Amino acid sequence: MKPIRVLVVDDSAYSRRSISKMLEGMPGVEVVGYAVDGEEGIRQAISLKPDLVTLDLEMPRMDGFTLLRILTNRFSLPVLVISALSDADKVFRALEMGALDFVAKPMQGHARELSSIEQDLKWKVKQIMVSLLSKKARQTPPAPEVDKPRKSLRSAGKRAVExxxxxxxxxxxxxxxxxxxxxxxxxxxxxxxxxxxxxxxxxxxxxxxxxxxxxxxxxxxxxxxxxxxxxxxxxxxxxxxxxxxxxxxxxxxxxxxxxxxxxxxxxxxxxxxxxxxxxxxxxxxxxxxxxxxxxxxxxxxxxxxxxxxxxxxxxxxxxxxxxxxxxxxxxxxxxxxxxxxxxxxxxxxxxx
Known part of the structure; x- marks a missing residue:
């Protein structure tokens, strides 16, 4: 089974190293490269063809939102946003724009504080891996017919739900x-x-x-x-x-x-x-x-x-x-x- 290829995009050298180290310790994950801003992120996405991108929204030159729009719309790449706790509104905007999920990192980014995201980061990347592999396999269990109710549903006109x-x-x-x-x-x-x-x-x-x-x-x-x-x-x-x-x-x-x-x-x-x-x-x-x-x-x-x-x-x-x-x-x-x-x-x- 081929490993999931991850591109790390973050303007902080320390954050890039830390996130890459966390991910490289996961079985089935390969960090194929990094980028320090949005423009380099586009070049790396074209060159390296990653399966997943981790993205910091606060970056110089091309901002994270512009890069996110390009990655999701043009390249159809899954994006995991890694953003500070103080940026809740920005995170929700990113999710509405197509980011798959987010990891909240400490505002200071010091070693001990940044290490606190490791468990959450690994869990979410693992689940994204499962999702990507599932979509490739296209093997799903039987499901009820889409948008067709069974007899157990209440009929219109009867107030059934509180x-x-x-x-x-x-x-x-x-x-x-x-x-x-x-x-x-x-x-x-x-x-x-x-x-x-x-x-x-x-x-x-x-x-x-x-x-x-x-x-x-x-x-x-x-x-x-x-x-x-x-x-x-x-x-x-x-x-x-x-x-x-x-x-x-x-x-x-x-x-x-x-x-x-x-x-x-x-x-x-x-x-x-x-x-x-x-x-x-x-x-x-x-x-x-x-x-x-x-x-x-x-x-x-x-x-x-x-x-x-x-x-x-x-x-x-x-x-x-x-x-x-x-x-x-x-x-x-x-x-x-x-x-x-x-x-x-x-x-x-x-x-x-």
Missing amino acids: LVAIASSTGGPPALQSIFSSFDQSYPFAVVVAQHMPHGFTRAFADRLNRTSPFTVREAHDGDPVEPGLALIAPGGCNLLLEEVGAGIRARVKPPEASDRYVPSADVLFTSCAPLYGSRMLAVVLTGMGNDGSKGVVAVKERGGQVLAESEDSAVVYGMPREAVATGCVDRVVPLPGISQAILACGGFGNP
Whole structure:
């Protein structure tokens, strides 16, 4: 099996050396070169033909956004952004422009601080490798027919859904932006979201969604009431759970357990919601690496809830949706442009 060829683009010599060293220690990865700015990045991409590019957005001469646009649009190259914690808005802009994912690096870039990204960097590169190899193999398990509901879906006209719980990872931010902005009005159901994201990014992300959605969208805080028309985003680095308190449902924000591989965890969120809402819950699994949400959709289905998954045609990474489909609990597989309407149809607010 040929190794995945990686090009490292960063104007900091120390960062280039450190990132290259981290990646060179991974089996199946070959760092084929580096670039110090956008112009050299283009030349190296043409010359070296990498499979993946790591990209710092802050660079002299040609900036990272211009290079990103060229790499994704002209060369169709997967790009992993490595950016400072203080650049949340820039990161989300990069994701909307086509970056596959991002790694948050310390602002100072000192040796001990930069080494803190090694685990996250290696994990994301490993998952990208799996995704690239999967796309080349074109071997996928059987899935329900795309955009065709099964009999278990509620019929239009019956208000079946009070809670929509969404799971997403790689490719999730622009997918969620698309879904939230496509609703024509706020509807009488609550939304909770587990988007894999580190601490320090989710508040800016929630604010970004809130500006373009008729729903009120905000980062969840412990004790928040779960109400119709409100969307709560799980805080980065924490798990979001729902809990019955008195006559209402409230959000609980808790640190992850040692066993939680993905944070915020969709499995933890879905599993906490299922017994509270039963048949009045809809789970949605969007693009992402890994298998988070696959245990949760089983819990949702066991309690009589409904499950949607994003189709391979539109998913940036068909990992989480694939694993959800493999459980046999997915009622409907839908391309991203149709997911908001599918959500409304499941709740009796539109046509299936």
